[in-house]
Amino acid sequence: MAPPVQHGHSSLKKGITKPMAEHTSMNTVPKQPALAAADSPVHEENGQLLGATDIRSLAEHANIKPTKKLGQNFVIDPGTVRRIVRIANVHPASHVIEVGPGLGSLTLGLLEAGATVHAVEIDPNLAALLPQTVEAHMPQAANHLKVINQDALTFKPQDCPELTEQTSLTLVSNLPYNVATPIILTLLERFSNLSSFVVMVQKEVADRLVAGPSSKTYGVPSAKLAWYGQANLAGRIGRHVFWPAPNVDSALVSFERRAPLQSESERQETFHLIDAAFAQRRKTLRAALHGLVEPADFQQAAIDPQRRGETLSIQEFVRLSHYSASSSQDRVEAARFKRG
Structure with a gap:
């Protein structure tokens, strides 16, 4: 199974125990106990992103055990997070949909770049924890986070009307193997202003998404994605950047939308x-x-x-x-x- 994206960098500022900053949660989710700064060590060289120790501390604090069913493999390497954000060309004017934010590694990387992040998380416990993690690590960006506790396959424009007001959206996520392609095609179909994406998926899935005619991996996902635009491999990701480490390698796929081929x-x-x-x-x-x-x-x-x-x-x-x-x-x- 391909891991969903949870990306890393660490540093909780000591003494940050203030209540959550204002954020938007589209569905009511149970609150988790606020994470004190002392629960995670400060790593100044990693800025404000999450590292391996932070990820494990957050999971233990919230009693969260990664499950295969939800494809939960959390990224623990800050360099990988910033690499994804850089490839996605995220900047302060960006409105990003992140599917499966998990413990918030990639979320913090996107917020660090100045983006407004619309995080779609199916797990209610993770959805409740995410705003608190952002408040603890990056309080100045808390009002740029919108949390939607929902299955991405049921997520529609009316669930978050402000997304339809944007000229351009980008999807930046690490997607589970078994739902990666349906999520991508569903969001492209429902959000006509979703103009680009950078996703991390299982290497095998990435090969299918970017394949051309007559190749061994060319199939339904390849042809349907090509209807919307151009997909390319944007790099490979090793297993060591995840916790727990998956049994497969992953890859990044970048995509740029073109004008519709037909109606x-x-x-x-x-x-x-x-x-x-x-x-x-x-x-x-x-x-x-x-x-x-x-x-x-x-x-x-x-x-x-x-x-x-x-x-x-x-x-x-x-x-x-x-x-x-x-x-x-x-x-x-x-x-x-x-x-x-």
Whole structure:
């Protein structure tokens, strides 16, 4: 399983035991006891981010045990956190969606860069603890944190209307292997102003997201993500930067959105063809898309029906979908005329 992002740097300022700064929590979550500065040592060389000792202290203090089910592997290396923030080009004007903030390592790195962070956390205990961690380590940035205690797959614009008011959003997260692709595609579909992302995922997942036609790892995630824009590998991440260490290596994927290739209805039709083409990966397009695409549609789209879906670029899928939808509409109109 790929680890969800929790990134590190350490330093609690001694004597910080003041109450939480004002923050927004979209759902009510149970409060955790405030973390005293003495619970974690100060590491001045790491600024205000969380290090390995801080992460373990926070988890112990809140009685949090990382679970495989939620893909909880916390990043304990401050350098990795700042590397992610740098690659994502986060700056004071950035509005960032962070899925799975966990104990707050990456959250603090994003806040350190001046961003406003909208943290979507499914675990109510972690959601309750996060504002207190920020208050203890980076109180001056506490009002730039918005916590949403919710499953990212159910997260919609109406759950946080201020996100729709922004010209541009970026997703910066470490995502669990089993839900990484659905989360990415769901957020891109729901938030048209989500213009970029940098995510940490299992290396195998990263390879699938950035794969091109005819490669071994090219598939449904590759083609659908390509509809929205351009994804690239942005670096590998070793296992030693996590606690607990996962059994797999991770990688960073960066993404830039482009203007839509077609309308939303045409996107849905294209995705339907992609799903069908890869459901029977070893079959030819003629066989895999039987009943969905007519022989004449292949001819009009200038696509050989003997090819396999794994050889088609997203532009070719879009073109085939266009002619298929057009001929289908013509058949509907002809049938209606005949009945009339």
